[in-house]
Amino acid sequence: MRADAARNLDAVLQAGARLLAEDPGVSVAAIATAAGVDRRTVYRQFPNREALLCGVFEAKLEALEAALDQSRLAEAPVGVALHKLVEGVIAANRSYPVGPEQLTCSSGLSERYAEQRARVGAFLRRAADEGLVRADLPDGMAYALLYGIVSLLAREFPDLECGRAADLAVEILLDGIRSG
Amino acid sequence: MRADAARNLDAVLQAGARLLAEDPGVSVAAIATAAGVDRRTVYRQFPNREALLCGVFEAKLEALEAALDQSRLAEAPVGVALHKLVEGVIAANRSYPVGPEQLTCSSGLSERYAEQRARVGAFLRRAADEGLVRADLPDGMAYALLYGIVSLLAREFPDLECGRAADLAVEILLDGIRSG
């Protein structure tokens, strides 16, 4: 791929993530315009609209995978790993504020997404085994809460710096908002 | 309004809320079909698509208002009021699983929504004054967390019975998921 094409691809993916987050039905034309690119250019790199959405999700997925890798979920002390994980996920959500719910993708993205879910699930099980988090929650709830709270913080409080947001997220996830 | 018309209106609002939750761009035709009603019938009660969306939001808003009223936010002990509030909001979210983010309504719904926010905000301030919840959180975060966790539980764990879900939601909101 040529350098200018790569530049344009980046711009399209970034603009796409931003616009899709606030309106899942944005037109390809709007995304192209926001990326400072012709509509035809988008169609040159993605055969159709759905492929573009897949591309955006794949970009986010890769950012998340990088965050998981950096957190060393299997080896690091659970507290440390959790904080790193949360910080990475917040950063990824800031760059690609799209949610995974609008994924009707026919490619293998769901599998990669499920794999991530499994990795984090295993980590949360370890956290439960080591006595950090409750073990009596319904299946998948710890995972849902982790991503829910993190997405909430990332989306609704954009003024919070990444590290501070991660501190708060971990604090709230583990200890709630009770006083004292 | 005649009885059959009211029945159809209910069906349309309910189907609309359900379908809109999983795809904000559903066609009026799809909603009508899901409600077991002709497309023309929808257009008889709502002049256009946007009015239909407003109707759905208004229905949810009224369910939420009823929940707020029943919780006696200003007088009841904070713990009791919080639990009642959460239970009511979960029930409302189950009936109308649409989020308030897709509200481009030009009618006065935003005002009513803001009023609700203010009522709950005042209650949360009282909860902080009485020492139940932390007072050092960024502005609006307690509110965002309350609605975020409640929506999460209502949406992702539909098998949980309402009361049990409310127990869990309050527990997690106040004390987090730390073990012990």
Added chain:
DNA sequence: ACGAACCACCACAGCAAAGTAGCGGTTTAT
């Protein structure tokens, strides 16, 4: 029972967005 209100089944125009095509000009890699 009976009139009024409501409904379902076409059918139609208008529009916005998806996707496609070709061309002349520009950027990139070697």
Added chain:
DNA sequence: ATAAACCGCTACTTTGCTGTGGTGGTTCGT
């Protein structure tokens, strides 16, 4: 420097949804 790759532009067809009109049949209120 040059050829290949890429881009922007304009224009076109197709598709799916919106909103409207009419007609005959059905259901509700009294």
